[in-house]
Amino acid sequence: MLTRLSIRNIVLIEALDLTFGRGLGVLTGETGAGKSILLDALGLVLGNRADSGLVRGGTDKASVSASFEFAALPQGLAERLDDADIEVEDGEPLIVRRQLRPDGKSKAFVNDQPVSVSLLREMAGFLVELHGQHDDRGLVNPRGHRTLLDRFAGVDGAQLAAAWRAWRSADEALGEARLAVETAKADQDLLLAHLAELTALEPQAGEEARLAAARTDMQKGEKLSGDLEELRHLWEGSDSPLASLRVAARRLDRIAPEHPLLAEALGALDRAVIEAGEAEEKLQAAAEALVHDPAALDAAETRLFELRALARKHRCEVDELPELMRDMRGQLDSIEGSEAQLDALEAAAKEAGQRYRAEAQALHDRRVAAALRL
Structure with missing residues (x-):
């Protein structure tokens, strides 16, 4: 539940601290008395758009702080706080604060830890439920009839x-x-x-x-x-050439025994015949290939x-x-x-x-x- 609302330099309000007890609390006043300013201030801590027009004239900063207490944190709220690395013990108050400057820039804090405004909007549904004086008119809107019927x-x-x-x-x-x-x-x-x-x-x-x-x-x-x-x-x-070499080799073979030099010549000629024969074979192989x-x-x-x-x-x-x-x-x-x-x-x-x-x-x-x- 909302237990405290502190407002500083919002429109006509220079400083206001409201404490709420258990049960029904009522704010009354004539038209123009400033009741809507309180709702605008509460809206800031719920993640509403920051309007520079809310900053009180002649001041350089406005702020709103709201304190909430729970017997136990709702599961969805606890998960969002955990995702933001914000620890809140059971029974400990949850304090949401928003600062607003005349240029429209704002800062948000949860238990003095900086957070994004989008996180405030995600938390809002677990903190406050607002109803206007014309909420009952939704009953005659056909778009909501099937939802009401399904609930019933x-x-x-x-x-x-x-x-x-x-x-x-x-x-x-x-x-x-x-x-x-x-x-x-x-x-x-x-x-x-x-x-x-x-x-x-x-x-x-x-x-x-x-x-x-x-x-x-x-x-x-x-x-x-x-x-x-x-x-x-x-x-x-x-x-x-090969045939001539062979003929020469045969003739030299007959006379080679007559002199040692002829025998050496015959050996050389025989080697030439062998080499020429190998050359002939290789030429034949090349021709076939x-x-x-x-x-x-x-x-x-x-x-x-x-x-x-x-x-x-x-x-x-x-x-x-x-x-x-x-x-x-x-x-x-x-x-x-x-x-x-x-x-x-x-x-x-x-x-x-x-x-x-x-x-x-x-x-x-x-x-x-x-x-x-x-």
Whole structure:
């Protein structure tokens, strides 16, 4: 309860200290006596907007302090004070103070600890309940009739509101799913066409690098084939260097025993024959490795062109085409499975609607019965 109100320099009031006891307290006075000034002052500590016009003329500051006492702090108020790190022991007064300057700036304190004005507004509902002389007119306002009826009937519309939200949520999920399916189906033909292109080509991971390397080797073979052919004729002819070396070696072999120097010459010649033979074998191996097959080169270049053209079309790298193909297959599978998903969402929305209507009918019946009593 409000136990004390202290006012300093508010409008016409220079200083006023009011103490309230238990039971009913009444402030009386003629019109213009200043009763509303007291309410304005109380409003400041309840978080109302700071109006510089409340500051008494000729002063540099106005203040209002209100003291409240509780047998036990209301739970909601205790939570807000705890969030603001304000400790109030049971039985200890809660003192709320507000200072106001002529420029409209204000400061707020709870038990001498600075707080925000928004906290005062949150606390106000736990501290004071204000009623005006025309409050009874709210009884004839149709907007409040259902609330009054529900209070009289002892019903709570929270469960119905939850059922409504669940129905709306299920209905929105169904609408979004239908739109997604329609969009996907519109793209289905295009996906099928793209997938057919990819499936026909069946790109493989790392294929571009392998094809490029093979094409390079075949192009080298094409360039070197003429030179290799000339070398082959040179080494295979009857008067080739290797054949001449072998003939010379045979002749020298017959006369080598006649002199030591001839034997040494024969050894050197034999080594030359061996080296020349190895050179011939390597030339043969190179010719086989660099064989030029125009059809194979054309096939490699054609496939490289097709792979790179398809990658440009889908704005990706050639090595990303296999993954793209798997993604498209997954999208098409999702489209095919979307009908089952839609059926499930339709059933959920229908069930939520039925649950809401049942809750609404039950609440309606209780309201009708209470209205007759009321």
